[in-house]
Amino acid sequence: MAKKYDALSKSKIISGLRCTKKLWFDVHKPIKFETKATIERGKRFGEVVIKNYTKGNGKFLDLTDAWENRVNRTKQAINSDDTNVIFEGAFEYLNTEVRTDVLIRKKKGWELLEAKSAKKFKPEEHIQDIAIQSFIVRECMKKLGHDLISSKLIHINGNFTLENDGDYKDLVNDENDITEEINEEKILNYIKDLMPLTNKNSPNPSIEMGDQCNKPYACDYQDRCKSLLPKTDVTPFTILPYIGKDKKLIEFMKSKGTTDLQKVPSKFFKDRKDYAPGYHKIIQDAHKKNKPWHNEENLKDIFNKFNFPFYFMDFEFVMQGVPIIKGTQPYYKLPFQWSVHKWKSKDKEIDKNKYFLEFNDQDIERQFIESLLKALGEKGTIFAHSAKGVEIKILEKLKEKDSCKDLSDKIDNLINRVEDSMIIAKHNFYSPLMNGDWGIKSIIKAIPGSSVSYDEKDNLAGGDEAQLAWFTYTNPKTFIEEKKKLKKLLLDYCFKDTLAVYYLVKYLMDSSKKQKK
Secondary structure, eight states: OOOSBOOEEHHHHHHHHHOHHHHHHHHHSOOOOOOOHHHHHHHHHHHHHHHHHHTTSOSEEEOOSOHHHHHHHHHHHHHSSSOOEEEEEEEEETTEEEEEEEEEEOSSSEEEEEEEOSSSOOHHHHHHHHHHHHHHHHHHHHHTTOOEEEEEEEEEOTTOOOOSTTOOTTTEEEEEEOGGGOOOHHHHHHHHHHGGGGBTTOOOOOOOOSGGGTSSSOOTTHHHHHHTSOOOSSOBGGGSTTTTTOHHHHHHHHHHTOOBGGGOOGGGOOOOTTSOTTHHHHHHHHHHHTSOEEOHHHHHHHHHHOOSSEEEEEEEEEEOSSOOSTTOOTTOEEEEEEEEEEEOOTTSOOOOOEEEEOSSOTTHHHHHHHHHHHHHOSSSEEEETTTTTTHHHHHHHHTTSTTTGGGHHHHHHHHHTEEEHHHHHHHHEEOGGGTTOOSHHHHGGGSTTOOOOSOOTTSOOSHHHHHHHHHHHTSTTOOHHHHHHHHHHHHHHHHHHHHHHHHHHHHHHHHHTTOOO
């Protein structure tokens, strides 16, 4: 006979506590999620955890087979006298399934270890996560005549530096014993409250979109929820940077029964130094008139200061989690790719781009900066989009590395030539086609004559996918043909970014010539 209810799990309970609509989608109409860089980072950390905890703990069991088999084999291992460590253990209680990263046999019972690839303990996220596991595991162990005596969160030691190949004994931080902080009493109520949503006949809950859609991260079902909203021609106020998600503004607009950007009172507008004065009003007016805004006079002054040749630069980096490059840390932004386009003068065509792409060469940072310095020469203006947050920070870090210190003066000269095209745009340009976003993938949609599109199927769509490509390429199990494909995707993606910056800068420079006399 078919089950009336699907099983709950730790992740489903957490979904339900965040939003019951999200849980309903997870159970009844789940999205087929694509692998993300964070998942690959977590897998590599999990491999290190297994390696570290198999040493010195006697016989261990690593379970990777079908769920029912794992549940039974976990019970057998707990009841045996010779298995001291269980990896990927499986437990089921009250139709709720949990998987444990590590269980270690102690003298008076078992210790539960939950592995997170984060670089620090986050109580607001992690305690609830482990409490669900702890409750299910404890109840299952009671039935077997065993005790769960402690629970720990283990995570990446953010201060770890790889000194020797494969030596990760200090990568794992296991100092977070949170046994006393766990409140298991609530878990039983969570299960009782959420289980009805797993019934195949349960209706989709009517939940309005709100803060829960983006906290603690963006929900993957937002497009579905937006599609259920009444169709309207108005631009929503939520596109306003920084205040679009402000609780006071949300409550005000809710009280007025509207989401219309044009109905937002000016009392909610706020200035920020990285934007043009009155930029919220600028956005509102641009959408009202349905035409772009340019600060022509200011643009003219800006571009009069810049010297040709112009260079357009973009970096891709990876946060390895488990470092494979000596001298690097888990969340250090390791640059592995750059693209540069050169524009010699405004009466010339843009040159073919130059590029660098490397994955796991131990001398990657030196190769990266040497080749970049050669491509950029010693004179001219360098434009990079969001340079302040990415490229400049990476260059500052590189000049501190032992392998690059002798190039610090040249790197400083390069940094002094860099202009952030995002900041220039934020102060001087807005188009309704951007929908409140100055990121290069949004702003390029508003640039007439641009040949750059990020919408092609099967191409990389962002920095996270570029990081995922690095993880896949450096996986020893990846075939050569797949590696060739990944290299092409990365080269095409980085090429697009620098070409897009060229189109943006050229457009802004041309706009400055339209100043009325």
